[in-house]
Each structure stands twice: as C-alpha cells, then as structure tokens.
Amino acid sequence: LFVLMERRRPGMDTKYRVIIAMFAIGVLPLGFFTVRAFSTGPQACRSGIKVATWNVAAVNNNPFEYWITHKDPAYNKLMDGVQDYIANSGARDVPVKQIITESMAKQLFEDMSKKGIPQADVDQVAKRWISEYQNRKVVSEFMKDKDIGKKRLASMPDRVTNTINLADGGVALRPTVINCYDGDLSTIDAWWTQWREFFFVKKIALPGKGGAAPTEKLVADMLQPIKNAKYPAITPEEEAISIPLQMLAMAIFDGILVHMLNDLDKSTWQPIRKEVCEALNKNKDNQILSILSTSYRGADIIFLQETATVFKKKLVMSEDVGSRYMLLSPSNADGKRDQNSIMLLNKKMFRETPVEDITDKVIKKMIEEWAAPGDLVVTSVESVKGVKFLLASFHGDTNGLATKPVVSAVLATWREAYSDHKLIMGLDGNTYKVHNEDFQGVEDFNGFLKKEGLASCWEPAPNPLSPTTCNARTYLQTQLNKAIAREDRLTKGDVNLKDWIIFSDSEFSADSTTKDNTGEVKYIEEMVFPTLSFPSDHAVVSTTLLPTTEAGCVA
Numbered sequence: 001l002f003v004l005m006e007r008r009r010p011g012m013d014t015k016y017r018v019i020i021a022m023f024a025i026g027v028l029p030l031g032f033f034t035v036r037a038f039s040t041g042p043q044a045c046r047s048g049i050k051v052a053t054w055n056v057a058a059v060n061n062n063p064f065e066y067w068i069t070h071k072d073p074a075y076n077k078l079m080d081g082v083q084d085y086i087a088n089s090g091a092r093d094v095p096v097k098q099i100i101t102e103s104m105a106k107q108l109f110e111d112m113s114k115k116g117i118p119q120a121d122v123d124q125v126a127k128r129w130i131s132e133y134q135n136r137k138v139v140s141e142f143m144k145d146k147d148i149g150k151k152r153l154a155s156m157p158d159r160v161t162n163t164i165n166l167a168d169g170g171v172a173l174r175p176t177v178i179n180c181y182d183g184d185l186s187t188i189d190a191w192w193t194q195w196r197e198f199f200f201v202k203k204i205a206l207p208g209k210g211g212a213a214p215t216e217k218l219v220a221d222m223l224q225p226i227k228n229a230k231y232p233a234i235t236p237e238e239e240a241i242s243i244p245l246q247m248l249a250m251a252i253f254d255g256i257l258v259h260m261l262n263d264l265d266k267s268t269w270q271p272i273r274k275e276v277c278e279a280l281n282k283n284k285d286n287q288i289l290s291i292l293s294t295s296y297r298g299a300d301i302i303f304l305q306e307t308a309t310v311f312k313k314k315l316v317m318s319e320d321v322g323s324r325y326m327l328l329s330p331s332n333a334d335g336k337r338d339q340n341s342i343m344l345l346n347k348k349m350f351r352e353t354p355v356e357d358i359t360d361k362v363i364k365k366m367i368e369e370w371a372a373p374g375d376l377v378v379t380s381v382e383s384v385k386g387v388k389f390l391l392a393s394f395h396g397d398t399n400g401l402a403t404k405p406v407v408s409a410v411l412a413t414w415r416e417a418y419s420d421h422k423l424i425m426g427l428d429g430n431t432y433k434v435h436n437e438d439f440q441g442v443e444d445f446n447g448f449l450k451k452e453g454l455a456s457c458w459e460p461a462p463n464p465l466s467p468t469t470c471n472a473r474t475y476l477q478t479q480l481n482k483a484i485a486r487e488d489r490l491t492k493g494d495v496n497l498k499d500w501i502i503f504s505d506s507e508f509s510a511d512s513t514t515k516d517n518t519g520e521v522k523y524i525e526e527m528v529f530p531t532l533s534f535p536s537d538h539a540v541v542s543t544t545l546l547p548t549t550e551a552g553c554v555a
C-alpha cells in the first residue's frame with residue numbers, strides 16, 4: 001500500500017501515509033465483508049424494492065377549503081377574520097335582503113321563468129323567499145343553519161357548478177369566492193351580473209358520454225332534483241321545487257361570501273386567492289410531477305390514489321416520469337368522479353408485458369360494493385427477471401370501513417389464483433387513532449394484517465399518533481358543520497395515520513420507512529398541509545422492501 005501511494009503521490013508526508021494505511025487495513029475489509037455478505041444474490045438484494053404511496057387529491061376546486069401553511073401574514077389575517085366573522089358576527093349579522101335585495105330576487109325569479117321552470121314552481125320559491133329567507137340573518141340563520149346543510153340546498157348546486165369540465169379541456173367557473181374564478185368580485189353588483197350570466201345566459205359545451213359529440217346547455221340545466229329518499233331532511237314539497245330552490249340558496253350563499261370577504265379586506269382577498277389557486281389548483285399537477293421526478297426518482301413502484309384524468313395524461317406526456325415508468329390504471333376508471341387509483345412501475349424493473357388487470361376479479365370477491373369505480377386497481381405483472389407480482393393501489397371510503405373488506409378480497413384472489421405472485425399494496429386506508437363501529441382504527445387494522453400473514457411499512461407496530469394527514473377545514477365552504485377553528489386544527493382536525501404499504505410478511509421486511517409533507521422526503525410534525533409547495537393533504541409514504549430470503553431477490 002505504501003509503494004502504491006508513493007507511485008500515485010510522490011513525496012507524500014509519512015504521517016498521512018500511515019493514517020490512510022490504518023484506515024484501509026482497519027475499515028475497508030469490514031465494509032468489504034459487509035457488502036459481500038449482503039450481495040450473494042442479485043442487485044435487488046442489496047438495494048431492495050423502493051416503494052412509495054401517495055393520495056394526491058386534497059384541494060380540488062375551493063382554494064380556501066382547508067387551512068394551509070402560508071408564509072404571508074395577510075393570508076392568516078384573512079382566514080382568522082373569516083373565522084371571527086362567523087363565530088362573532090354581531091352587528092355584521094345583517095338580514096339576507098340587505099345583500100340579495102328585493103330587485104335582485106325579482107331578477108332571479110324572472111330568469112327562472114325565462115329558462116322554462118314551471119311558473120307554479122317559481123311562484124312557490126318566491127313565496128318561500130318572502131316567508132323563509134329574506135329576513136334571515138346571514139350568519140346565524142343562514143350560514144349556520146343545519147337544516148340547509150342537511151338538505152344540501154347550497155352544497156349540492158355548488159358540487160355541480162363550482163368548476164365544470166368542458167369539452168375542449170377547459171373549465172367553466174361559477175362566479176364565487178370558493179373557486180378560482182378570476183373575474184371582478186369587488187362589489188355585489190359586479191358579482192351579480194356575472195353570476196346571472198353564468199347560470200342563465202351563456203351555454204357551455206360539455207363532453208359527450210361514451211365518446212359522443214359534445215352537448216351544449218345552460219348551467220342552470222345541469223342542476224338535479226334533491227331526493228327526499230336520499231336526503232330525508234328535505235320535505236316532499238321542497239323536493240318538488242328543489243331545482244329553483246337550489247338556485248335561490250346558491251345565490252344567497254355566494255352573495256354572503258362576496259359581501260363578507262369585501263367587508264373584511266376588499267383589497268387583498270382576491271390576490272391572496274389567486275396565489276393559492278396558482279399553487280394548489282392550477283399548478284397542482286406540475287408540482288406533483290416535480291416531486292415525483294426529483295424526490296422519488298429512484299422508486300421502483302409508486303402507488304397513487306385520487307388522480308384525475310387530466311393528471312394521468314400529464315404523467316404519460318411527461319418526458320421524465322412518462323419515459324421511465326409504465327402507468328397502469330383500472331379498467332373501470334370513473335371519468336365523472338375523476339378520482340382514480342393508479343400505479344407507476346419502473347421500466348428498469350418491470351416488463352411492459354405481460355400485464356393483466358384483475359381488478360374485476362377482486363371486486364367479484366366482495367360481498368358488498370366496497371370499492372367505488374376507480375378506487376381500486378389490481379394488476380399482475382412480471383419483473384425483468386421473470387418474478388411475478390400482484391400489485392394493488394386503493395383509496396378507501398371516508399371512514400375506512402371498506403379497507404379491511406377490500407384487502408380481504410385482494411387476498412382471496414391472490415391465494416386462489418395468484419399464489420405464485422409476490423403481493424404489495426399501497427393504500428389510503430383512511431384509518432384513525434381510535435377504532436369504533438363508525439371508524440376503522442389503526443391498531444385494529446394492523447391486528448387484521450397480522451392475522452392474515454401481512455406486514456406493513458410501519459413495522460414493528462404503527463404509531464396511531466404519528467399521522468400522515470394533518471388538515472382541517474375552514475369556514476369558507478358550503479358545509480360549516482365541518483369547519484374547525486384555527487386553534488383546534490391539531491386536536492379536532494384530520495390528524496391520523498391513513499397511508500400504508502402492505503405486503504406478505506414471509507416475503508419482505510420494510511426498511512427505512514419515511515413520510516413526507518414537504519416534497520423533500522422529510523416530514524414537519526404539527527404542520528398543517530397542503531402548503532403552497534406541497535399540494536396534497538396526504539403525506540407521501542415510502543419504504544424499501546428487503547427480501548426475507550435470498551430466494552426473494554427479484555430484479
């Protein structure tokens with residue numbers, strides 16, 4: 001070694017040669033034997049299979065729906081102001097008719113009649129306006145009215161008209177505070193002109209069903225009746241006039257929000273909304289792609305949940321992600337809900353053929369309809385070494401009650417017809433700190449996994465107090481019963497361990513599991529998210545799966 005150093009570095013000081021020699025003699029053999037002991041099989045036995053799972057949904061249309069971590073004090077001041085406005089309205093709790101004036105209500109009823117709504121129905125709604133709505137206080141008797149929420153009089157039309165996907169790939173936005181509409185909403189008069197035009201004047205081109213030609217219609221024609229059978233709070237009489245009643249409730253709701261935001265801070269609320277929209281709505285897909293192509297560039301398997309069709313197209317077209325991964329999606333993908341589970345498989349590890357979508361086989365194993373269309377995708381694939389895998393990506397229901405039944409159906413299919421495959425699943429299981437009959441608990445789900453011979457990325461045991469979600473809804477939304485005060489975000493918000501990577505405990509063990517709410521493979525505890533740089537309300541969860549036996553080397 002001394003001779004070699006003399007050749008490479010003539011005249012090197014003797015003391016440096018001694019130090020280098022001691023390091024080489026004492027350390028390198030240790031590293032050599034360590035690597036050699038771990039590398040008797042293929043390369044994957046040294047590095048394992050890198051797996052990530054991520055529900056990328058979060059903010060859809062309303063940029064103000066969730067509390068976000070924002071560096072600008074103006075945002076926090078605005079949102080605190082909204083909270084105080086709702087909680088302590090005082091003299092600001094004016095009658096509805098001071099915002100939706102008598103002349104505006106008359107224009108609305110005329111618009112309904114011209115659109116073709118039966119005059120008898122319009123007259124009934126006009127009578128209810130006088131007797132039930134115009135004199136209500138805007139906050140205490142309208143915004144906080146639980147019956148309006150239960151009847152879905154504002155939330156239902158908001159769902160239909162907030163952000164409408166058009167045939168040309170664009171969107172039509174209702175003039176309201178709770179979307180990314182960029183028109184002038186600085187006065188009630190300006191808002192009202194645009195609102196009426198949106199509902200009753202301009203026709204929009206909607207995508208045709210099943211590849212059919214686009215159809216043109218007024219936005220007002222998109223509203224559907226609210227059925228008493230599904231929402232018992234609405235009376236049969238209200239059901240009969242529920243379409244024009246929704247129009248009235250939507251006008252009141254939107255008008256109140258425009259009035260409130262301008263009353264709080266007319267000069268700043270629209271610029272703040274624009275900034276949040278750019279980050280979490282308009283640029284959301286690009287941010288997700290950036291995180292995947294940088295922080296998770298080396299992943300072998302990426303499970304994604306609640307992806308939109310537009311995002312799927314961007315994935316395929318991406319020069320980086322699209323060129324390195326093959327994208328697998330369910331055959332029953334739902335274009336209407338547009339919240340589909342997919343998976344990305346690294347082409348260096350997996351063959352592009354054969355690939356078998358066995359989602360329908362799994363669904364047939366379910367006694368009840370536990371998975372909505374698009375929520376589950378299950379595929380059979382092979383690695384480049386010919387090792388077979390059964391892979392599944394799943395998004396559970398809100399309360400997590402479908403998680404165990406769906407995993408059970410995947411297991412039944414695996415054991416019955418694909419037992420020669422290695423099983424790996426990535427899922428948003430919607431599991432909670434506390435288990436009861438209404439909510440699936442973390443520890444109960446982990447016990448279920450153990451009984452089924454499965455393990456998770458959270459081995460040796462998941463910590464229910466180590467969340468992968470940390471979010472809370474604000475007061476700027478249609479369902480105030482879901483709103484949480486700023487000071488209660490961590491105690492009453494959705495702060496739960498919901499995301500899992502699961503696998504057979506006889507085939508793999510999890511190593512170096514991480515959760516990430518920054519996009520930089522790190523997690524900041526007690527930080528609500530999404531943020532302007534991390535567009536989801538779920539953390540990315542990643543781990544490395546190490547084969548439990550040498551025979552398990554797969555790549």
